[in-house]
Amino acid sequence: MTNAKVLKLLIFMLKSQIESILFVAGKPLALKDLARLCASGKAEVEVVLEDLKNKYNHEENGINIIVAGSEVQLVSNPKNKNIVESLVKEEVYSELTQPQLEALTIIAYRGPITKLELETIRGVNCSLILRNLLIKDLISVEEDKVIDHNRYRVTSKLLKHLGINEVEQLPDYDKLSKSESLTEILEQTNNAHDV
Known part of the structure; x- marks a missing residue:
């Protein structure tokens, strides 16, 4: 050649x-x-x-x-602004799917959490789910310069919708947010990813 x-x-x-x-x-x-x-x-x-x-x-x-x-x-x-906006509005105002609810629950109890950590817990790719939750303003993203990954957390809009002021008011928050077995799995995943 x-x-x-x-x-x-x-x-x-x-x-x-x-x-x-x-x-x-x-x-x-x-x-x-x-x-x-x-x-x-x-x-x-x-x-x-x-x-x-x-x-x-x-x-x-x-x-x-x-x-x-x-x-x-x-x-x-x-030029396709109107049709695209109608799709986005549908996504924003549509009901949450079961996978979105699962991801939202994990983010609420374990956040701030990286995409890799969320995917480790759920066992599937979560890109589209995160995108849709961001569009609905139920989660926010922040850059973590230390680990060079974004971290996700629930928004005040979600807390307001749930009728609480902070995630610590979620049922069984202390128990579920500090699960030792889950923490160990996430540490192994993060360590493997850093290598």
Whole structure:
């Protein structure tokens, strides 16, 4: 294979990786983080992003790529604002599903908690659940610079809805929030993830 073909293949692979990451992230990503995730240089990522913007940022496409400063995000086309808003409103005002209730309960009793810890307890990917709970303003996210992960906690809106002022007022809070077996499992998971 010639050098030109190899380069074309590498760019094609990088383009595919960037599209996938931006789709799954659902939020702005720093260019440096995108480059790190793709094991590529920032300059290569910027070139591919320009190409992707040329590919997607047209009136007839449903998605666009926005680069704002040092962050990039995959977003819906602004012309589809009304239809997208109606979907978001449905999600906000729809009833909670059983998986959402489970995740919300875990976050209430064990929060602030990382996505990895939540997924360890539930045994399944929780990305969509967290997204929906954030949209409904039932949980909030805060960056934990020490462990380089986001932590999730319940919001005052949820506490108000439950008729309590703090999570410590939840039934059996002391017992459930300090479960030694659960703490041990989470410590093992965090230690394994740090290695």
